[in-house]
Each structure stands twice: as C-alpha cells, then as structure tokens.
C-alpha cells in the first residue's frame with residue numbers, strides 16, 4: 523500500500539521523514555524499556571544522493587540516540603580511487619561522524635561476504651530510498667530483475683550523466699557499482715521513498731501509478747504493503 527504525501531518544500535519533506543526515523547529509533551528503545559529480557563536494535567537501510575542531505579542534517583540537529591541502530595547502505599561505487607565521492611565518505615560527512623552510532627553497526631554492500639548465507643540488509647525496520655531519473659532505486663537500473671540480490675552492476679549512461687555533477691568531469695564517474703538488490707529492499711518492514719524537484723515528477727508518477735515493470739524498477743514499490751512517499755517540487 524502506498525501512502526503519498528506532497529510536502530510544501532524540501533525542509534518539510536526532510537522534517538517529515540526525520541520524524542519517521544526518530545519514531546523508529548524511539549520505538550525500539552521503548553520496547554527495550556518495557557521488556558527487560560530482550561532488546562532489539564533498529565535496523566535501517568540508508569540512501570545517498572542529494573535528496574537525503576536535508577534529512578541527515580535534520581537528524582543530526584535532533585541529536586538522537588543511535589547507539590542501538592544498525593545501518594545498511596544501499597550502494598557504493600566500485601572504484602577505490604574516488605575516495606571523496608565514495609558513498610562511504612558521503613555518509614560519514616553527512617551523518618555518521620555526527621551521531622553516536624557504533625561504527626561496527628555500519629554496513630555497506632561490499633561487506634556482503636560477512637553473511638555468506640544471509641541476504642545483506644534483509645528484513646530491516648525502515649528502508650529509506652531516493653529515486654533516479656530513470657526510475658532506479660539504489661543502483662538497480664531499468665531491466666533489473668524484481669528478484670535481484672545484492673550484486674555488482676554496470677551503470678547506465680543516464681545515471682553516469684546524472685551523477686557527473688558530483689565529479690570534475692563525466693570521465694571521472696565510475697561505471698560500475700555494488701548495489702543492494704530489489705528483493706532485499708522489498709523485504710523491509712516499512713519503506714519510505716523521497717523525491718525532490720520538478721525533474722522527478724514524471725518518473726515518480728510513472729513509478730507510483732504506471733505499469734509495474736522491471737523497466738521502471740521503483741514501480742515494484744506498488745506491490746509492498748507499507749510504503750510512504752514524501753515528495754516536493
């Protein structure tokens with residue numbers, strides 16, 4: 523089921539999603555307080571890109587307790603020469619270095635080998651997503667199987683072009699990445715999709731109301747039972 527929220531601006535969208543993250547962090551703590559025998563962590567899947575920057579800023583300002591949180595990032599470039607543009611660097615600068623998360627609880631898809639018989643980032647409490655201009659989520663490009671697992675992928679020309687704004691030139695953009703698959707993303711208990719800007723309007727509409735097809739990877743979200751969409755233009 524999709525619950526669609528139009529926000530008046532980027533700040534309102536970032537605040538609204540920060541409320542959901544805060545609620546999830548508190549939910550587990552309250553649960554821990556009411557039950558002395560078992561204390562579970564809050565498990566999140568986190569995105570990069572320009573869209574979640576305001577959210578991360580808001581979360582840092584709220585000074586929340588992340589000591590029991592576990593995070594799995596959606597994706598990472600496969601190129602170890604791009605340190606400053608790596609998604610690990612992005613996450614560290616925008617979120618991790620400002621919060622009290624245990625660094626042993628921060629995971630990236632290249633850590634997949636740690637769980638040989640378990641899917642990376644499976645069954646998390648809350649998965650946050652952005653959407654690419656071609657409908658990709660994480661780096662699951664158009665044509666990705668709805669059954670896809672975490673794996674190495676080639677980026678499309680469109681994505682390389684879109685992401686070139688973060689690099690000195692288009693030739694510096696990595697052409698390969700490792701991405702969480704659509705299957706583990708869909709195993710999340712709750713999913714929040716964020717989209718910011720007029721240029722995302724058409725693809726968002728296609729993903730939310732159009733045909734459910736592997737040509738528009740985000741359209742798979744229509745089949746999930748608990749998706750909140752927050753967008754603004």
Ligand code: GLP
Pocket residue numbers: 569570571572573574596597651652653654655659660661681685
């Ligand atoms: C990249 C990331 C995606 C992200 C997308 C949108 O391709 N792999 O996870 O959703 O960019 O980025 P932006 O938020 O900058 O539009």
